[in-house]
Amino acid sequence: MARVISLLGKGGVGKSTLTLAMAQAEARRGKRVLVLSLETVSTIGLLLDARLEGEPTEVEPHLWAVHFSTTALMERNWNRLRTAEEEYSRIPLFREVYGQELGALPGLDQFLAMSALRDYDLSGKYDYLFFDGVAGQEQLRMFAVPDQLSWYTRRLGEAFQKSAIGQVLSPFLEPIARAILTVNISTENVRSTTGRFTDILDEGKSVMQNPNRLLLFLVSTADPLALTVARQLWGASQLLGLGVGGALIRGEADGKEAFAPLPVRTIPEASLTDLIGCVEGLAGLDPVGFPKPFVVDEQARTVRIFLPGFGKKQVELNQYGPELTLRAADHRRNFILPASFRGLRASGAKFQDNYLIVSFG
């Protein structure tokens, strides 16, 4: 089991450089580290002065680096899909198109990177996976995929099976879903594909929402704009249940109080080699005592959600039956209320010490 580390912050604050420094710090302690880069041009590759390929390359002892290629990952998955479809369908649809022709559409980068991250984790070859993504928002969308998809599956799954469209589609979706999930059909026939899909999402959720498995760090300079972005990315991470381990402030910054109660480390402007000393120990941080994103007080009939970076006007609340929907910074998440809240309606909400406190009555 690897721990995934990823840095969030405004563009240009130095996320890629710090990601590499953190990765090198761990590799030099003897940990097996893979740095994954998902950018048009791999900053990591340029910093290492290495041409990164779609397969991990060892760039120094214990340190591997890989540049996600969405087009290459599409090819591999498409060929899997074609094979699966040909086995099941008399008039295959996907045979007409080759994987080498496929262009990428928005979102595919994140879905495929998520699935590749899972494969690297399952390989057992690495202690740390450092993910250098594209932009804060897209990175959060990506890490939230298991949570969001499992919500859609739960809410739409049953309705889908009952619906007219679901009934005609099921015979086709089964083999395709199996191909996408790389389920070995002969050995897996005990569990239904839907069940298997739900398992994978639950497993993904339990990884993404466990700070021992995914740990995010905020990066900022002293620039008020960069601080605001970092704080809101922090809030959005909390909303999505993703653990934030600390803040790294570049330069002679003085923004420590903006990130309380997180551990804050000031990072000087320095060469990559010197930075390694500045980030030592961060990746291995013990996340005990971090603020929980969602705390229910059954006695007081309140729900407390840790949402730093936001004010009341920036948050939207909705309640449908047993679910509470929260929206902030264009991210939305559904929380299931405990059984004891049945029949109660959200009656008030206020912000206090970075917590949104929702009262029910």
Add this chain to the structure above:
Amino acid sequence: MARVISLLGKGGVGKSTLTLAMAQAEARRGKRVLVLSLETVSTIGLLLDARLEGEPTEVEPHLWAVHFSTTALMERNWNRLRTAEEEYSRIPLFREVYGQELGALPGLDQFLAMSALRDYDLSGKYDYLFFDGVAGQEQLRMFAVPDQLSWYTRRLGEAFQKSAIGQVLSPFLEPIARAILTVNISTENVRSTTGRFTDILDEGKSVMQNPNRLLLFLVSTADPLALTVARQLWGASQLLGLGVGGALIRGEADGKEAFAPLPVRTIPEASLTDLIGCVEGLAGLDPVGFPKPFVVDEQARTVRIFLPGFGKKQVELNQYGPELTLRAADHRRNFILPASFRGLRASGAKFQDNYLIVSFG
């Protein structure tokens, strides 16, 4: 008809600030300008010190600004979908879920922003739409959607209609597609939905690939990393058929030759107000004489593709029947070869003056 302007470059080079300066320059000339921002935290909003909403707000004479909210756009589209489905299906699927509950998945931001851009264009209210996106790669994926989707439609469309899955799905897809395309069903029954969809994609393609309608600018500092990123984004734009109008280099930069033959403008580090003078006239640039992305020489049996920023090792070529597939920087595009090339195979490829020259024989 509005012209869409968007800036590309490495994070932190100042894209949002320059976007706003260019927008203000046009507004002060009396043009009707809308700035659209698609970031977790709207830098544009912070620079304007305005709280931007999901609907355009006039922030100064002739200048409007809007912050795309993916969650809000999802709500609107979902409600449309539910209404359409209820009309057509006895056992509706989407009724079970409310638009206000929907979480966002990767890619939705770009698809919805594309559709919103189209609506703002069709409204006829604006001369310029300045789009401030998230990161270079995602922005290019977004602008390439009409081209990529129309390729998928063309290559898979016929196969889909013939396939077993296509035959059972068609009765369901028709009303849903109509809802998504906001086609007025009663007046539009002459054209099939598929035909209408193809029309919309073709129209989108003709907008995105016409530099009079979409014009991109590269932004860089003198930092070699930022220059490399900008050059590769330039090449990727060319590959995707998106017009690049010039390069803006921040600071006392000396990288003009990196962007030849583009017009290059040096932009000093200055306040927003002072920057307006530095970017004047850029948005209205006449793109006559720009390098064409794809030039066929039927006599010499060659195809010349303008791909600055790339070398031979970074480009992958494939040929399937009448189509030539080109991949660079994780973007891929399919070009249809002219009829006179029928039966010929790509026999060689070399780079010369930023052009990839492919010979056929």
